């Protein structure tokens with residue numbers, strides 16, 4: 001069966017994945033946003049709430065998962081994070097398969113996967129794209145977010161593959177340390193190149 005060429009988009013916290021994923025969508029590439037799907041399944045009435053509440057009592061409420069509370073538990077405790085992942089990741093994988101089936105006629109699709117390298121997803125994508133900006137820019141963007149602290153930022157960086165390693169393993173790097181216009185131009189150039197290669 002014919003299936004689209006899969007671009008896997010990743011990058012460390014605050015490097016600009018969501019912004020760049022939107023640029024791909026604007027360039028006509030359908031986007032599967034793993035984080036957004038997780039948030040939906042963890043939101044009010046979400047599919048995953050009963051299991052998460054059972055595993056981490058007090059971590060959910062009427063508004064769904066209490067993200068700051070659950071984050072404080074799992075980002076400081078590798079075993080707790082692994083338990084949460086066994087609840088979340090199979091559900092994401094099922095949604096991804098459905099997405100692929102519903103876009104079987106497209107040349108390109110993009111999977112926005114924050115943990116592409118960490119969780120072994122690199123194996124099922126065709127082209128790996130990494131977003132990257134200098135560390136000071138990353139830090140400034142992340143610490144400007146509501147609910148973020150230098151300690152939480154340090155915990156998250158410690159469990160993610162370092163940016164330099166991600167860049168080394170990428171097929172293409174998109175520079176997000178520049179203007180939004182220049183980044184969007186890089187995205188468009190890459191989409192054009194991949195489409196041309198596919199026409200081959």
Ligand SMILES: CC(C)(COP(=O)(O)OP(=O)(O)OC[C@H]1O[C@@H](n2cnc3c(N)ncnc32)[C@H](O)[C@@H]1O)[C@@H](O)C(=O)NCCC(=O)NCCS
Nearest residue numbers: 012013034035038067068070071074084088092114156159
């Ligand atoms: C613990 C939760 C509720 C905290 O939510 P919160 O809104 O505070 O943080 P957010 O999701 O924005 O994550 C903050 C940063 O941590 C990174 N991160 C999230 N989960 C993980 C993980 N399992 N391993 C490494 N980094 C992670 C994200 O990529 C991001 O850079 C949430 O991160 C979660 O449910 N994580 C486990 C599910 C998962 O692996 N999601 C990743 C996408 S499939």
Ligand SMILES: Nc1ncnc2c1ncn2[C@@H]1O[C@H](COP(=O)(O)OP(=O)(O)OP(=O)(O)O)[C@@H](O)[C@H]1O
Nearest residue numbers: 012013014015016017018019141176178179180183
């Ligand atoms: N050239 C650029 N490319 C991408 N983002 C940029 C650029 N210049 C400034 N920004 C800003 O940097 C921020 C990047 O945040 P974004 O949510 O896209 O990161 P993320 O990698 O998805 O984060 P997380 O891993 O925490 O989910 C946005 O506020 C965006 O507007």
